[in-house]
Amino acid sequence: MTNQVNKNFVSNIINLLVGVFVGLFYTPYLIRCLGVAAYGVVPLAFIVNQYISVVTTSLTGSLTRFYSVSLQQGKYKEASRYLSSSFLIITLIGCCLLPFFIWFVSNLDRVFNIPANLLSSAKWLFSFTLISFLMSLYSSLLNITLYALNRIDLMNVVKILRSALKVVFTICFFLFFSKDVGFIGFVLFLTEFIILCFSYVVYRRTVNNKIEISAGHLNKKALLAVLSMTVFVIIQQVGDTGLYRIDNFIVNKYWSVRESGILGAVSDFGNYIMTSIGVISSLFGPLILIAYSKEEHDKVKSLAVENSLYVGLMAALLAGVIIGFCKPIITLWIGPNYTSYFPWMILKLYVIPFYAAAGVFAFVYRAWNYLKVPALWTVIIGAINLLVSILLCEFSGGDETYIFYMLVISSIFVILQSYILCSYCFSRLYNFSEKRALFINFLKILFVLLLSALLAYVYGLFISVGQLFQLCIAIIVVGCVALILSFMLVLRKEQKQRLLSYLKSFI
Structure with missing residues (x-):
C-alpha cells in the first residue's frame, strides 16, 4: 500500500471509532429524551432528505467521474468547467425545489401520520433538515476535489467534525432549552453551515489555485456531459430508495x-x-477511478x-x-x-x-x-x-x-x-x-x-x-x-x- 492509502486507512479507523461512538450514543439518547413516538418523526425527516438527494447527489456522483478524470489527466481548465457548471446546476435545483419544500412542510400532516402534539415541532424539524441538506450539497461539491486526489484522510476530518458537532449541539440545546424534536433540525442547520465554511477553506488550500469556480468557466458541453450521466444515476437512485x-x-x-x-x-x-466497512471499501473508489483514468x-x-x-x-x-x-x-x-x-x-x-x-x-x-x-x-x-x-x-x-x-x-x-x-x-x-x-x-x-x-x-x-x-x-x-x-x-x-x-x- 502507498503512504497515502495508509493515511486514508488510519483516518478511516478514527472516523469509524467516532462514528460508532456517536451512533451507539446518539439514537438511544434521543429515544430517552424524546420518547419512541417523538423519535419516530426523526427517521422520517432523514428519509425525506434521501428522496430529494436522488436528484442532487446523483449530480455530485456524476461530477466525480468527469472531474476526477480531468484532474488526474492534468486538464485543470476542463475540471474547472465541470465544477463551475455543477455549482450552477445545484443552485437551479435548489430554486426549483423551494416551492415544493414550502408546500411539503405546510401539508406535513397530510403526508405523514404525525400526532397533533408533535406537528409544530415536526414542521421545524423538516424545514431545517431540508435547508441543511441543500447546504451539504455545496460542501459535497467542494469535497469532490479531495476524493479525486485520493485525500480520503481530509474527507474524514469533515465527517468527524460533522458527527461531533451534531452530538455536542444536540446535548447543549436539550440541556439549556428544551427536549424538542424541532431543535434537532436546527442542530443540523448549524452543523452544516460550519461544515460548509470548513470545506471551502480546505478546498482553497488543496487546489492551489489550479481549479477555479466562476461564471467564466460555465460551459455548455461540460453541463450536458454531467447532466447526461446524471439522468441515469437519478433513475438508479430512485430504484435504490424504493428498495432500501x-x-x-x-x-x-x-x-x-x-x-x-x-x-x-x-x-x-x-x-x-456500512460505516465500519467504509474503512476499507472507501479506499477502493478513488483507486479504481484513478486506474480507469490511466486506462x-x-x-x-x-x-x-x-x-x-x-x-x-x-x-x-x-x-x-x-x-x-x-x-x-x-x-x-x-x-x-x-x-x-x-x-x-x-x-x-x-x-x-x-x-x-x-x-x-x-x-x-x-x-x-x-x-x-x-x-x-x-x-x-x-x-x-x-x-x-x-x-x-x-x-x-x-x-x-x-x-x-x-x-x-x-x-x-x-x-x-x-x-x-x-x-x-x-x-x-x-x-x-x-x-x-x-x-x-x-x-x-x-x-x-x-x-x-x-x-x-x-x-x-x-x-x-x-x-x-x-x-x-x-x-x-x-x-x-x-x-x-x-x-x-x-x-x-x-x-x-x-x-x-x-x-x-x-x-
Whole structure:
C-alpha cells in the first residue's frame, strides 16, 4: 500500500471509532429524551432528505467521474468547467425545489401520520433538515476535489467534525432549552453551515489555485456531459430508495410513528456496519477511478473482483455477530420492551454484506459511465418491491406480522438488485468469463455470515450477555474467532498472502 492509502486507512479507523461512538450514543439518547413516538418523526425527516438527494447527489456522483478524470489527466481548465457548471446546476435545483419544500412542510400532516402534539415541532424539524441538506450539497461539491486526489484522510476530518458537532449541539440545546424534536433540525442547520465554511477553506488550500469556480468557466458541453450521466444515476437512485428506505414510509402510513421509530432504530445498525466497512471499501473508489483514468483496465478488474470479496466478508462477519446477539443488543440499546422486534433487525442486517460487496462493482461501472442497464433494472426491481409491500399492508389489518413479511420480501429484492445485478453489469462490461468466481464469492460471503451468527448464538447459550460489559466482551471474542475461522476456511493461499502483506505495510 502507498503512504497515502495508509493515511486514508488510519483516518478511516478514527472516523469509524467516532462514528460508532456517536451512533451507539446518539439514537438511544434521543429515544430517552424524546420518547419512541417523538423519535419516530426523526427517521422520517432523514428519509425525506434521501428522496430529494436522488436528484442532487446523483449530480455530485456524476461530477466525480468527469472531474476526477480531468484532474488526474492534468486538464485543470476542463475540471474547472465541470465544477463551475455543477455549482450552477445545484443552485437551479435548489430554486426549483423551494416551492415544493414550502408546500411539503405546510401539508406535513397530510403526508405523514404525525400526532397533533408533535406537528409544530415536526414542521421545524423538516424545514431545517431540508435547508441543511441543500447546504451539504455545496460542501459535497467542494469535497469532490479531495476524493479525486485520493485525500480520503481530509474527507474524514469533515465527517468527524460533522458527527461531533451534531452530538455536542444536540446535548447543549436539550440541556439549556428544551427536549424538542424541532431543535434537532436546527442542530443540523448549524452543523452544516460550519461544515460548509470548513470545506471551502480546505478546498482553497488543496487546489492551489489550479481549479477555479466562476461564471467564466460555465460551459455548455461540460453541463450536458454531467447532466447526461446524471439522468441515469437519478433513475438508479430512485430504484435504490424504493428498495432500501421505502419500508419506513409504508410502516408509518399503515401503522404509526411508534412502529416506524422502532424500525428506524433497528435499521440504524445497518448504517453502522456500512460505516465500519467504509474503512476499507472507501479506499477502493478513488483507486479504481484513478486506474480507469490511466486506462489500466487489468488493474481495475483485479481491484474490483478481489476487493469485493474482502469487503463482503468483513461486512458478513460484522453483520453475523450482531445478528447472533441481536436480542441483548436491542434490550441494552433501546430497551427490553422492544426485544421482540429482533426479527426486523435480522432482516435489515443480513442483506448488508451483499450490498457492501456490490458497491465495489458499482465503482467500476460508474467510472465507465455505464449506467443505463443497472439504472433501468434497479427501477423495475424497486417498483415491484414497492407494489408488493403496499399490497401486503393493504391486507394487514394493522397486524405487525405483515411488517415482517414485507421486510422478508424486500430483503430478497435488495440482494437481487445489489450483488446479482452489479455482478452481471461488471461481467458484461469487462466480458468477464469467470462468472463462476463471482457466484463462489457470493457463497463465501453467505457462509461467513451464517458462521458468525451461529458462533454468536451458541456463545449466548452458554455465557451470559445481559450487561453491556459482557456484551462487548462477547462481540470481541466471537468476532476474533469468526475472523480466524473465515481466514483459514474461506480465502485461498494467495489471498491470505496478499492480506498479510497489506497488514505488514502498517507495521
